[in-house]
Amino acid sequence: MDFASNITISALFQQTLVGLSRTTILFIVASGLSLILGVLRIPNVAHGSLYMIGAFIMYSVNLFFGGGQAGFWMAVLLSPLAVALISLVVERGLFQYLYEREHLMLLLFTFSITLVFGDLVKMVWGSDYRCVDLPAAFQGFYTILGFPFPRYNFFLIITGPVVAFGLWFLTNMTRIGKIARAAAVDREMVGAVGINVSLVFAAVFVIGCFLAGLGGALVAPTQNIRQGMDHAIIIEAFLIVIMGGLGNIWGALLGALIFGLTDSIGILVWPQFAIVFPYVVVVIVLLFCPKGLLKSTW
Amino acid sequence: MSERSAWKALAPWLAVFVLLLLAPRFLPRFQIYLTGLILTTGLLAVSLNLVLGLGGMYQFHHAVFYGIGAYTVALVITKTALSPWIGFLLAPVVSALFSLAIGLICVRLSKLYFGMLQISLGSLVWAVVFRWYSFTGGDDGIHGIPVPDIISSTDGAYYFSLILTAICLIVMQRIVNSPFGRSFQAVRDNPVRSEAVGINVKRVQLTGMVISGAFAGIAGSMFVVIEGSVFPELMFWTLSLEIIIMCLLGGWFTFLGPMLGAAIIVLLRTVVGIYTEYWTLVLGIVLMLLILFLPQGVLGYFLEIFKRGGMKAVQERK
Amino acid sequence: MLLVENLQKSFDGFIAVSDARLEVEKGEVVAVIGPNGAGKTTLFNLITGQLRADSGRLLFKGENISGMPPYGICRKGISRSFQVVNIFARLTVFENVRVSVISHNKRTFNLFSRAESIAVSETEEILKSLGFSEKSDRISGSLSHGDQKVLEMAIALGNRPELLILDEPTAGMSPEETRDTLELMKLLSRERGITILFCEHDMELVFSISNRIMVMQHGRTIIQGKPDVVRNDTHVQEAYLGGADERF
Numbered sequence: 001m002d003f004a005s006n007i008t009i010s011a012l013f014q015q016t017l018v019g020l021s022r023t024t025i026l027f028i029v030a031s032g033l034s035l036i037l038g039v040l041r042i043p044n045v046a047h048g049s050l051y052m053i054g055a056f057i058m059y060s061v062n063l064f065f066g067g068g069q070a071g072f073w074m075a076v077l078l079s080p081l082a083v084a085l086i087s088l089v090v091e092r093g094l095f096q097y098l099y100e101r102e103h104l105m106l107l108l109f110t111f112s113i114t115l116v117f118g119d120l121v122k123m124v125w126g127s128d129y130r131c132v133d134l135p136a137a138f139q140g141f142y143t144i145l146g147f148p149f150p151r152y153n154f155f156l157i158i159t160g161p162v163v164a165f166g167l168w169f170l171t172n173m174t175r176i177g178k179i180a181r182a183a184a185v186d187r188e189m190v191g192a193v194g195i196n197v198s199l200v201f202a203a204v205f206v207i208g209c210f211l212a213g214l215g216g217a218l219v220a221p222t223q224n225i226r227q228g229m230d231h232a233i234i235i236e237a238f239l240i241v242i243m244g245g246l247g248n249i250w251g252a253l254l255g256a257l258i259f260g261l262t263d264s265i266g267i268l269v270w271p272q273f274a275i276v277f278p279y280v281v282v283v284i285v286l287l288f289c290p291k292g293l294l295k296s297t298w
Numbered sequence: 299m300s301e302r303s304a305w306k307a308l309a310p311w312l313a314v315f316v317l318l319l320l321a322p323r324f325l326p327r328f329q330i331y332l333t334g335l336i337l338t339t340g341l342l343a344v345s346l347n348l349v350l351g352l353g354g355m356y357q358f359h360h361a362v363f364y365g366i367g368a369y370t371v372a373l374v375i376t377k378t379a380l381s382p383w384i385g386f387l388l389a390p391v392v393s394a395l396f397s398l399a400i401g402l403i404c405v406r407l408s409k410l411y412f413g414m415l416q417i418s419l420g421s422l423v424w425a426v427v428f429r430w431y432s433f434t435g436g437d438d439g440i441h442g443i444p445v446p447d448i449i450s451s452t453d454g455a456y457y458f459s460l461i462l463t464a465i466c467l468i469v470m471q472r473i474v475n476s477p478f479g480r481s482f483q484a485v486r487d488n489p490v491r492s493e494a495v496g497i498n499v500k501r502v503q504l505t506g507m508v509i510s511g512a513f514a515g516i517a518g519s520m521f522v523v524i525e526g527s528v529f530p531e532l533m534f535w536t537l538s539l540e541i542i543i544m545c546l547l548g549g550w551f552t553f554l555g556p557m558l559g560a561a562i563i564v565l566l567r568t569v570v571g572i573y574t575e576y577w578t579l580v581l582g583i584v585l586m587l588l589i590l591f592l593p594q595g596v597l598g599y600f601l602e603i604f605k606r607g608g609m610k611a612v613q614e615r616k
Numbered sequence: 617m618l619l620v621e622n623l624q625k626s627f628d629g630f631i632a633v634s635d636a637r638l639e640v641e642k643g644e645v646v647a648v649i650g651p652n653g654a655g656k657t658t659l660f661n662l663i664t665g666q667l668r669a670d671s672g673r674l675l676f677k678g679e680n681i682s683g684m685p686p687y688g689i690c691r692k693g694i695s696r697s698f699q700v701v702n703i704f705a706r707l708t709v710f711e712n713v714r715v716s717v718i719s720h721n722k723r724t725f726n727l728f729s730r731a732e733s734i735a736v737s738e739t740e741e742i743l744k745s746l747g748f749s750e751k752s753d754r755i756s757g758s759l760s761h762g763d764q765k766v767l768e769m770a771i772a773l774g775n776r777p778e779l780l781i782l783d784e785p786t787a788g789m790s791p792e793e794t795r796d797t798l799e800l801m802k803l804l805s806r807e808r809g810i811t812i813l814f815c816e817h818d819m820e821l822v823f824s825i826s827n828r829i830m831v832m833q834h835g836r837t838i839i840q841g842k843p844d845v846v847r848n849d850t851h852v853q854e855a856y857l858g859g860a861d862e863r864f
Contacts, residue, residue, distance in 0.1 A: 476730065477723040477725075477731045477735075480715055483711075484715040488704050493666075493686035493687045493690075494664060495687075495772075496720060497719050498685075498724075
């Protein structure tokens with residue numbers, strides 16, 4: 001076994017950057033999940049499906065606009081919106097009647113949505129792999145400190161903090177964010193002062209799902225879009241949220257960072273078991289902080 | 299219960315057992331195979347229900363113990379010179395040990411946290427199995443596992459699973475109705491009060507997990523006999539949720555409800571699978587309807603009609 | 617038998633019990649009284665281990681029990697009922713009591729004998745002594761509030777306690793039920809020799825049964841003494857007249 005033999009400064013640097021761009025995707029998806037968990041108390045397994053749907057819509061919209069710059073930007077804009085719309089229908093149509101159910105039922109209910117969405121995606125897009133080509137502006141490499149680095153990954157790394165700031169602004173500076181945070185702590189109290197909690201919940205749910213769609217859209221050009229990507233991402237997102245602290249946006253960022261970096265650095269250390277490392281880290285973290293690293297809203 | 303009424307209660311089950319024993323004489327091979335699969339899956343679901351329904355614990359990743367049982371048998375047969383039967387003996391032991399290890403870590407937490415930590419640990423096991431090509435066969439799994447001749451035919455595998463299932467169900471039924479079973483139920487209903495009457499709640503929960511894990515391991519070993527192969531999907535989290543669905547579908551306040559749920563799901567997959575490739579769509583819709591309209595499960599629903607008075611009062615209290 | 621010294625407990629900066637002192641002798645019936653929010657329930661939760669004290673000493677029969685888990689304390693011989701009904705709501709009355717008898721008999725981890733034939737006579741005896749025999753097959757969640765309070769006591773008795781702690785045993789009961797409960801407590805004390813520690817708002821009941829009374833206010837013990845002494849103590853009168861409890 002060529003254990004750890006391929007660790008060089010250059011490889012380490014590159015893998016760190018790769019890990020950071022992976023972190024962005026993970027963070028965007030996990031923060032949406034965390035938001036929904038924190039405020040609505042729904043362990044939303046269907047979040048992964050929405051991510052997958054986001055990626056597939058990205059593919060279709062991009063195709064519709066003939067690819068290139070226009071196709072890419074339209075797709076990145078439209079697919080999260082489309083996912084948000086889907087989630088609005090699901091929330092108003094189904095979830096709003098289920099908020100009082102126990103977690104297990106909610107978990108199973110969202111799982112049933114996952115099953116339905118999985119097959120719907122198969123019906124619409126088929127079982128084949130799909131790929132999205134990057135527009136020319138994103139192809140190629142930047143050279144950073146003498147190391148080549150894919151431009152798109154660079155774009156992702158910038159996007160992460162932007163989304164984080166946006167979320168922070170939304171939850172701390174806007175009225176709906178403040179109400180949502182209050183509702184996360186005590187929903188009866190918020191209802192008692194005459195605020196329509198149901199609508200606030202719908203908004204939070206839609207925003208969370210929007211993030212899933214955004215994550216799916218952004219990840220689309222970097223990997224094959226396929227069936228099963230929902231199952232893979234959701235478990236990672238859950239672990240990140242648990243590791244960071246349920247409902248804590250910064251916890252999601254921290255968790256995503258740990259998850260993304262252990263994954264990408266792990267490939268250097270022991271390629272065969274790279275996917276094992278993040279799980280090991282999660283387990284170690286939870287052994288010492290069973291309720292996550294940062295304060296949970298629960 | 300008098301001797302006579304005990305026999306009366308037992309008679310239908312004996313009849314079912316005899317019927318199942320005779321099944322290979324009048325059912326075609328595929329249906330025998332399917333029945334064996336139902337028994338295996340059913341045993342798995344009943345074992346989950348020990349902790350989920352009886353103990354009220356959020357055992358979200360039960361499939362891990364199933365997979366470990368299956369892999370234990372497969373690895374003993376393909377990687378060691380030991381008798382295959384040792385593998386079958388080891389399956390519940392290894393699964394129980396993993397249950398103990400995972401349980402020791404998780405049992406400090408309750409409800410959703412317990413479930414999520416269990417999913418993390420289970421996923422870790424899955425990831426290792428998924429990647430350890432030289433030992434577990436990685437994502438390909440291990441195929442064509444040579445089980446002992448006597449149980450390698452369809453009928454042999456069927457009888458093996460039938461008899462094992464029967465024994466396991468009897469033992470589990472016994473446990474459910476033992477002082478431990480009652481205490482476990484009490485812990486589910488009210489952990490705080492249980493502690494106050496001198497029950498070591500965490501230890502009861504841990505014991506429950508280990509027992510349930512051991513039976514899942516036995517179910518896993520039956521799977522190897524029926525299918526002749528193992529693969530990492532056996533311990534993927536989606537299967538775990540499917541087993542929970544089986545319990546819900548059959549009704550988790552009943553002992554054999556999960557068996558019924560497993561039968562419904564296995565049959566649904568097979569029958570719907572003949573007509574369409576979109577069987578999970580059907581499953582998803584069935585599950586949605588179930589949660590919206592029949593949260594007590596099919597069997598539980600009918601039982602509840604009888605007990606409505608008592609249950610209603612309980613729900614109001616909550 | 618039970619000795620509580622300088623017990624202290626705070627929640628997030630709020631001091632619920634600041635200095636509780638209490639002494640219970642074997643065979644006594646001791647009441648803890650005090651206005652709402654005085655820390656009586658917190659004190660009981662500290663004694664039986666549901667909560668952990670920040671500081672102070674808890675001795676039962678000379679043995680330090682602070683920091684022990686509730687099940688450990690229960691096995692030492694202290695059992696309790698709860699103020700807010702805290703029963704196994706989905707189980708029958710009989711099973712409710714049987715669970716604690718099983719636990720007392722150390723059969724909790726017995727996997728293979730039939731529960732149906734275990735602890736039957738002991739459970740029946742307890743139910744009978746409380747006049748509960750006919751209701752033994754009812755689902756406990758469907759009982760009336762008063763009956764559930766009695767069941768609370770029945771569950772606690774299943775552990776054959778030496779010290780029985782009752783947190784407002786008659787709260788929410790009708791006058792007849794209250795009278796029955798009073799009789800029951802007398803019976804337990806006199807005929808079974810069980811030491812009883814309880815808290816209660818019904819002063820008539822308190823003074824009619826207690827050997828000694830401890831008065832709490834703002835988390836501290838003001839006085840502990842014979843009923844007459846307590847009745848005439850100026851601090852107690854101030855505490856109650858100044859306090860909000862009109863039932864005194």
